[in-house]
Amino acid sequence: VTARIIDGRAIARSIEEEVRAEIERLRFRPGLTAIRVGSDPASEIYVRNKAKKAHQLGLRGDERILPDSITERDLLDEVQRLNEDADIDGILVQLPLPKHIDSRKIIDAVDPAKDVDGFHPMNVGRLHLGREVLAPCTPAGCVRLIESTGVPIEGKHAVIVGRSDIVGKPMAALLLQRNATVTVAHSRTPDLAAVVKQGDIVVAAVGKPRLIQAEMLKRGAVVIDVGINRIPENNRSVLVGDVDFGHAREVAGWITPVPGGVGPMTIAMLMRNTLTAAMWRRR
Ligand code: NDP
Numbered sequence: 001v002t003a004r005i006i007d008g009r010a011i012a013r014s015i016e017e018e019v020r021a022e023i024e025r026l027r028f029r030p031g032l033t034a035i036r037v038g039s040d041p042a043s044e045i046y047v048r049n050k051a052k053k054a055h056q057l058g059l060r061g062d063e064r065i066l067p068d069s070i071t072e073r074d075l076l077d078e079v080q081r082l083n084e085d086a087d088i089d090g091i092l093v094q095l096p097l098p099k100h101i102d103s104r105k106i107i108d109a110v111d112p113a114k115d116v117d118g119f120h121p122m123n124v125g126r127l128h129l130g131r132e133v134l135a136p137c138t139p140a141g142c143v144r145l146i147e148s149t150g151v152p153i154e155g156k157h158a159v160i161v162g163r164s165d166i167v168g169k170p171m172a173a174l175l176l177q178r179n180a181t182v183t184v185a186h187s188r189t190p191d192l193a194a195v196v197k198q199g200d201i202v203v204a205a206v207g208k209p210r211l212i213q214a215e216m217l218k219r220g221a222v223v224i225d226v227g228i229n230r231i232p233e234n235n236r237s238v239l240v241g242d243v244d245f246g247h248a249r250e251v252a253g254w255i256t257p258v259p260g261g262v263g264p265m266t267i268a269m270l271m272r273n274t275l276t277a278a279m280w281r282r283r
Contacts, residue, residue, distance in 0.1 A: 031058070
């Protein structure tokens with residue numbers, strides 16, 4: 001039997017439709033502002049897509065493009081202005097920032113109530129305490145994908161490969177809250193294959209093309225592939241995940257494709273977080 005494919009595009013669409021319908025019933029339009037510094041081509045596309053999606057759903061989406069040469073002080077002032085602007089519900093600082101700016105300082109400057117990325121230390125703390133929080137979009141999206149399979153998370157062994165602040169660590173907190181037994185593997189983990197083999201749920205967030213091979217997976221596992229890697233293949237450039245999808249689908253029970261899995265969910269959850277932030281700020 002081959003794995004069932006988890007259709008991230010369809011699930012993201014249904015979340016966006018819910019958000020759109022909820023916004024339509026409001027007497028105001030929540031506002032999201034994305035700050036982009038410099039001209040990293042990938043960031044340009046991400047930010048443009050986020051603003052476009054915001055507009056489609058009835059949010060006010062606004063892109064603040066600042067020059068590469070901006071000082072840390074000026075960027076902090078810009079964040080402060082947005083914090084104080086009552087019409088703005090969500091602030092997003094597109095990473096990476098230029099090297100001369102300490103991104104931690106910028107993240108710390110965003111009002112936690114407007115921190116729709118869920119990166120502020122206050123929100124990270126709240127997440128780990130299991131309190132009400134704006135959770136980081138990518139791992140929150142992964143949870144929705146796992147839930148969409150109908151496979152209960154409680155009591156399952158979830159193996160997360162990768163321990164970044166934006167994916168692996170928050171993913172561990174979210175799955176732990178849902179009563180999974182959680183293992184977090186990383187670059188210093190010996191015998192990754194043996195660790196991954198234990199996973200009823202496997203979340204790969206590494207950034208290494210096809211690191212997770214079919215032989216490493218437990219039969220029937222739910223496999224969530226966060227990785228986005230562009231590699232040359234047959235004289236063209238292709239997008240692949242951290243999981244060897246072609247072979248893994250013969251072993252897994254459920255699997256996300258790349259593209260069309262986690263990617264669309266991240267943006268859908270950002271829209272959801274913006275609406276949530278807007279509601280919370282007004283209660
Ligand atoms: P980081 O580079 O921040 O973290 C990668 C993690 O993988 C680190 O914890 C690292 O370990 C671990 N790692 C590296 N090599 C190995 C290895 N050989 N074996 C086991 N673990 C290893 O990446 P991100 O978390 O930011 O992103 C991961 C991937 O997800 C990337 O491909 C990125 O493009 C993608 N991504 C996709 C998103 C989406 O919307 N779909 C959103 C965010 C990211 P250590 O800590 O020891 O260095």
